[in-house]
Amino acid sequence: MLYKTIDKEDLKNLIDVxxxxxxxxxxxxxxxxxKGRPLYQFLPVSSFDDMDLDYDTTEYxxxxxxxxxxxxxxxxxxxxxxxxxxxxxxxxxxxxVGLHRCDINGLVKLDKVFAKEFHPNPxxxxxxxxxxxxxxxxxxxxxxxxxxxIGSDSVTHGFDLFLTDIGDRYFVKVGSxxxxxxxxxxxxxxxxxxDRNQYLSNRNNFESSFKKTVKVxxxxxxxxxxxxxxxxxxxGDKCMSCGSCxxxxxxxYCYGVTENxxxxxxxxxxxxxxxxxxxxxxxxVAGGHNFRPARETRLKYRYYxxxxxxxxxxxxPMCVGCNRxxxxxxxxxxxxxxxxxxxxxxxx
Amino acid sequence: MKxxxxxxxxxxxxxxxxTSCEGCQLQLVNKEETLADFLAAVEVVNFREASSARSxxxxxxxxxxxxxxxxxxxxxxxxxxxxxxxxxxxxxACFGGVNKLKNEFEMKDINRDVYGKNPKETLWVRSVGEVxxxxxxxxxxxVSKNEVEAIVRHVILGAPxxxxxxxxxxxxxxxxTSCLMEKGQLCLGPITRGGCNxxxxxxxxxxxxxxxxxxxxxxxxxFAVTADRGFSKEDVAERMGFYGTFQEVQNR
Numbered sequence: 001m002l003y004k005t006i007d008k009e010d011l012k013n014l015i016d017v018x019x020x021x022x023x024x025x026x027x028x029x030x031x032x033x034x035k036g037r038p039l040y041q042f043l044p045v046s047s048f049d050d051m052d053l054d055y056d057t058t059e060y061x062x063x064x065x066x067x068x069x070x071x072x073x074x075x076x077x078x079x080x081x082x083x084x085x086x087x088x089x090x091x092x093x094x095x096x097v098g099l100h101r102c103d104i105n106g107l108v109k110l111d112k113v114f115a116k117e118f119h120p121n122p123x124x125x126x127x128x129x130x131x132x133x134x135x136x137x138x139x140x141x142x143x144x145x146x147x148x149x150i151g152s153d154s155v156t157h158g159f160d161l162f163l164t165d166i167g168d169r170y171f172v173k174v175g176s177x178x179x180x181x182x183x184x185x186x187x188x189x190x191x192x193x194x195d196r197n198q199y200l201s202n203r204n205n206f207e208s209s210f211k212k213t214v215k216v217x218x219x220x221x222x223x224x225x226x227x228x229x230x231x232x233x234x235x236g237d238k239c240m241s242c243g244s245c246x247x248x249x250x251x252x253y254c255y256g257v258t259e260n261x262x263x264x265x266x267x268x269x270x271x272x273x274x275x276x277x278x279x280x281x282x283x284x285v286a287g288g289h290n291f292r293p294a295r296e297t298r299l300k301y302r303y304y305x306x307x308x309x310x311x312x313x314x315x316x317p318m319c320v321g322c323n324r325x326x327x328x329x330x331x332x333x334x335x336x337x338x339x340x341x342x343x344x345x346x347x348x
Numbered sequence: 349m350k351x352x353x354x355x356x357x358x359x360x361x362x363x364x365x366x367t368s369c370e371g372c373q374l375q376l377v378n379k380e381e382t383l384a385d386f387l388a389a390v391e392v393v394n395f396r397e398a399s400s401a402r403s404x405x406x407x408x409x410x411x412x413x414x415x416x417x418x419x420x421x422x423x424x425x426x427x428x429x430x431x432x433x434x435x436x437x438x439x440x441a442c443f444g445g446v447n448k449l450k451n452e453f454e455m456k457d458i459n460r461d462v463y464g465k466n467p468k469e470t471l472w473v474r475s476v477g478e479v480x481x482x483x484x485x486x487x488x489x490x491v492s493k494n495e496v497e498a499i500v501r502h503v504i505l506g507a508p509x510x511x512x513x514x515x516x517x518x519x520x521x522x523x524x525t526s527c528l529m530e531k532g533q534l535c536l537g538p539i540t541r542g543g544c545n546x547x548x549x550x551x552x553x554x555x556x557x558x559x560x561x562x563x564x565x566x567x568x569x570x571f572a573v574t575a576d577r578g579f580s581k582e583d584v585a586e587r588m589g590f591y592g593t594f595q596e597v598q599n600r
Contacts, residue, residue, distance in 0.1 A: 023429075059526060
């Protein structure tokens, strides 16, 4: 990995001058909650100063720029002689500035599902390939975040540039050729001993301030054993099956597909909509049978996908510990507490 | 009109208004970009608000509004006998709607307050389904023209139509709303059926539940959540009673 440093002012130059023509997404404050806490979202910005790179977390992950909530997969045109199909992929370049480690790790996990070597998803590939990622290290706890417990508090790939704030300059990890090329548009320096020491000292401070709040090492096996646990009923009774957790999650990718005919019967769209396993009809099949009519079962299977199924397939949990699902949940369902309950059940 | 080379059927539809603001039938003539196509796909034989056609020969009768008078009961019963398919159009037809607030008061008091010295013969408000058999309910105050169009297309093609089972929260989140409950407002989104695309909550006003309950709503958790956030039982009950859509839980 290549490391460089840039002055903070030069990041602004990079975005506002050199990449001015490219759509830029960054963390913007959209309001405050009832307790006065600022709320941020990843939104298009017209200039660097619209962003607040000191944000703690965003309400929504940046997943939507790769897996939109609604996406037209193909359009069909009908005429007397038959039909034709059109498929278009989003090709416009985009930059996303300010993704934290958790969210970049979320993208790396989505890559495993959608950008795999055999049969990759072209809709995802097109968006992912045309998006320049400039990540930034967070330096303060977001409320309830448990990235360090789940192994997503460091990031090695999945970005083009990754910034760490070291005073008046950024310590920059270069993650790709195009990241390197972008960097060369501005004043860039090789790292000095002082830069390296400052970076390592920041990293140490970060690691010592982020305490592990939950143990996940043997979780896939525990989940297997605790399939019938009363813990699922306890949390399932709270669940309003509103799907908000999956909507804000950086890695939940389940979806449904519908066909929508136009009113003149001449055109049809096959539309994908992101869905949630907590919604009532998620496991309802043709003929009407619902394999998971109970809330607690649906809630359980969300944990099973995140912390068991994904681990079996990819050797790591799907969850990145961003805790957005917990913050958005009106009923207060909190993954660290659910996991701890399961562990208590097993007397550990 | 042809679809994939096959001539489609053109159902004869009639729209009838009962106790309501007539806003739902107004929705039927909204969405101008597809209005001509919509009207070409059906044959409107009776639609007081939009057409001078008056015929009693129809396949599908859309009933707008609740039932609150004896003459309405007679008219509705006659329509039911003629219609092959009877559709309750809008929240008033499906649930009674805001008209059902009347049922909370004494009949003599409301008659005096509304009609003064000239009292009228009036009934307790009922939904269409409480009077005659209903084949399909399209909820909403007002109905969504998008949804009505989709239903009409499904009818023409003979394909089953399903409403979303999930609550309003799904579509509200998919429009990047900052949760109104988090901002201190009461919102019935978590227990109300989606499909409206959350225009109220996205616009900054908490959901009033016009589309009725989502499938298998978790009322107990919702009541705990609202109590925990400092909303009184009375405030929650008043909100849920506004459209008469939550009687399944309010009468239990």
